[in-house]
Amino acid sequence: xxxxxxxxxxxxxxxxxYDLVAELSAAGLLASEGTIYPLLSRLRKExxxxxxxxxxxxxxxxxxxxxTERGQVALDGFRPAWAEFSSAVDKLLERGRT
Amino acid sequence: xxxxxxxxxxxxxxxxxYDLVAELSAAGLLASEGTIYPLLSRLRKExxxxxxxxxxxxxxxxxxxxxTERGQVALDGFRPAWAEFSSAVDKLLERGRT
DNA sequence: TCGTCGTACCTTGCGGAGCAAGGTACCTTG
DNA sequence: CAAGGTACCTTGCTCCGCAAGGTACGACGA
Numbered sequence: 001x002x003x004x005x006x007x008x009x010x011x012x013x014x015x016x017x018y019d020l021v022a023e024l025s026a027a028g029l030l031a032s033e034g035t036i037y038p039l040l041s042r043l044r045k046e047x048x049x050x051x052x053x054x055x056x057x058x059x060x061x062x063x064x065x066x067x068t069e070r071g072q073v074a075l076d077g078f079r080p081a082w083a084e085f086s087s088a089v090d091k092l093l094e095r096g097r098t
Numbered sequence: 099x100x101x102x103x104x105x106x107x108x109x110x111x112x113x114x115x116y117d118l119v120a121e122l123s124a125a126g127l128l129a130s131e132g133t134i135y136p137l138l139s140r141l142r143k144e145x146x147x148x149x150x151x152x153x154x155x156x157x158x159x160x161x162x163x164x165x166t167e168r169g170q171v172a173l174d175g176f177r178p179a180w181a182e183f184s185s186a187v188d189k190l191l192e193r194g195r196t
Numbered sequence: 197t198c199g200t201c202g203t204a205c206c207t208t209g210c211g212g213a214g215c216a217a218g219g220t221a222c223c224t225t226g
Numbered sequence: 227c228a229a230g231g232t233a234c235c236t237t238g239c240t241c242c243g244c245a246a247g248g249t250a251c252g253a254c255g256a
Contacts, residue, residue: 033235058222062232115204117204132243137242139206140242154203156202156253
């Protein structure tokens with residue numbers, strides 16, 4: 001779930017972890033860094049993203065994440081799955097409405 | 099997530115576990131009984147549902163589940179949360195579209 | 197009448213995922 | 227030079243979904 005949201009964000013361009021935390025937190029999809037960093041490690045291990053260290057204009061260096069081709073494929077595969085899933089839930093919720 | 103989907107189904111009337119499994123499986127939201135029975139136990143423990151044993155016209159007795167008032171409240175609280183969540187995901191996926 | 201199948205319940209054990217909390221280190225600012 | 231923001235990561239816990247296994251009842255065919 002979150003995993004694919006991250007991929008979607010990366011599809012919009014390179015991002016670094018701390019930035020992703022802020023963005024996802026603002027969107028109400030994430031609580032803390034303890035979630036995202038292990039997730040990003042996983043994505044890297046599965047080669048859905050590639051990373052590059054780059055210096056920050058001010059502060060410690062950042063690790064930037066970018067989609068790989070496999071990551072793009074995973075994302076594309078997720079879109080219809082999400083559409084189906086969310087519409088299934090919508091229908092259930094609708095059905096139970098008094 | 100699933101928890102609230104079950105509540106939504108129960109909002110449409112009494113159901114028994116085995117039936118819920120079939121319904122949720124058909125909707126693609128559930129894999130097996132190993133998920134639903136512990137979930138139903140939880141709901142009962144939190145008093146979001148109440149249960150009643152009733153005999154089946156053919157086969158072993160069934161345990162029927164029905165929403166309690168608290169369950170209804172939980173369900174009502176979930177609807178807007180789901181709407182917000184799913185639209186947040188929609189936006190992310192949209193944003194990453196090439 | 198006896199075995200087998202479908203129904204219906206439940207538990208156990210495992211793996212994965214999110215989170216809070218803690219830890220390190222860099223840079224800027226007062 | 228200390229404090230606070232930035233930025234990375236790990237550890238430990240808990241919860242949840244699932245596969246698998248286990249029990250028991252009723253029906254139906256051999």
